[in-house]
Amino acid sequence: MQPLAITRYSAVNCLGAGSQALAGAMLEQRSGLAPCDFDSVALDTHIGRVRGLEALPVRSDLGAYDCRNNRMAQLAIEHDGFAGAVAQARSRYGAVRIGVFMGTSTSGILETELAYHRRAPVTGALPPKFRYAETHSTFSVADFVRRYLDLQGPAFVVSSACSSSAKVLGSAARMIAAGVCDAAVVGGVDTLCLTTLYGFHSLELTARGPCRPFDAQRDGISIGEGAGFALLERVGPKTDAGAKRLLGIGDSCDAHHMSTPHPDGLGARLAMQRALQSAGLAPADIDYVNLHGTGTRTNDAAEDRAISSVFDGATPCSSTKGATGHLLGAAGITEIIISILAIERGVMPGSAQTRQVDPAMRCNYLLEPRPARVRRVLSNSFGFGGSNCSVVLGAAG
């Protein structure tokens, strides 16, 4: 693909609001996971919760969209100068030439879950104030972002579970290549809700303590929440030389099982190979791999096999989910931003919470942050339904 410039990005997650908080935590090997205290949830697990959202309603003119998920989107838009950068792009290209492509897995379903606790005793009706289109609808977050940023280009949501906000970059890149847009706001937002907390628990996939990706003693995921955004533009003579590049993207299906990865990581391997091919790069060109690395027994084992079949075993890899938790539909964009920070700061992230790497793993797994010249990173995002996406990021030139 033709490389695109990532001219601005922002992130919010349990490590803090703004990408500086994320970068700081990465350098200090800090984790934001804590025992679950969300709503009325009584599960013995850790979560990556964003504090203070309860006191941050959405902008009043968009009050109909007020829900935890859209509050999270707003919080990220208002950090890292993202709203200002989009306003500048709007004056450069025009609002109709900027697309909005967002990833989410559960959108504002928390509103529906809570509404089901307050059904009318006789009729079973939902509370009259319940609003489906602006909250629960999977499209709600892209609708909200498009209105919030006053954009009028094409928009939709990609919802492919935990690969959602990696895949949006593919859709955005095609829209720009096809000339439908000149720029695109891409991102992912997912927030804590009962469906994911109790759902992953029902599959026995939630860790008791903080998740420990690639650890010999790993026992599942820690569910997190957050948002990440990026502004994608064509590379031109005026493009900031410091802006990092989207170099390639590849996706695939496992064709194996709805909630368990292919044991040999076949789909994961195809996604990585297609991403490298799309970037016109060889495995040896990649300096660091940000793994999907959820911390479940089967996911990490399958990803290790896939990595070992593509890379030679020397390429440094790590999962950052021990720091952030698993952001589900926002995981892809969050880890793309971590990959950009790795290039900018010259540090490969370590693996907060992981104590001892599983001896069965063959990849070169980093426990501690490692200072290094990082030029190109591959980031993996895999999800339920066997949905896989890999993205290649790089420095300019």
Added chain:
Amino acid sequence: MRAFVEGIGLVGPGLNGWQASRAMLAGGQAYRPAPTSVSASALLPAAERRRAGVPVKLALAAGLEAIEAASRDAANLATVFASSSGDCDNVHAMCESLATPERQVSPTRFHNSVHNAAAGYWSIATQCRAPSTSLCCHDSSFAAGLLDAASQVAVDGNPVVLIVYDHPYPAPLSTARPIGATFGAALVLAPQASAGAIALLDIEFEPQQAGATRMDDPGLEALRIGVPAARCLPLLAALTRRSSEPVFLEYVTGTHLRMAVTPCD
């Protein structure tokens, strides 16, 4: 963006396949609604067939009809799935369970709750590992799917099958989000004209309001308005009639898609 339509699939109330529905779509025969009839594809392994919800069955039925008509192999065709609300029965059942003191949810219900469940079952049934995406754009999900599928054809130069489906919510969500019927449709789109190509589509995103093309038959028009996935009907009608009139499709607020249709010989 240009794409050739190679095959069409259709499953809806009184619409049992595109071939069987041609006379109704073309306007020669009156439309008679009847409950949508859809069964699970034999391609699904037994365990998945048991677990699959209605949207999975819809997607497979419509998608496979279109692919067969296009003489393509489902095992290596890229897919775009678009749905306004996914598996609505499943959402309701999950929310009911989560409102009980025990909050016991079934693992199958949970993995079926992802918006890309149809894509997951599809890839298991067809053994397809090609790129796949699952989109939502509320009432404009078909338009969004068409735009993304057309961009894959135009930019990647690969054929793709677009599958759009919707299935009603039960009460009480049916009040907040009414969906009129169970409906699925599919289009195989390709970059080059093949021997059996039906028409060439030229799809433009236009950032102004424009009235959507309607169905002449009042029953089909009610279906178009009542089910987001059925917003594809005017395009299907134009393709069936071999019309070269442009088709207008409402998209996100303040925008529409304009489709120029050129029938192939």
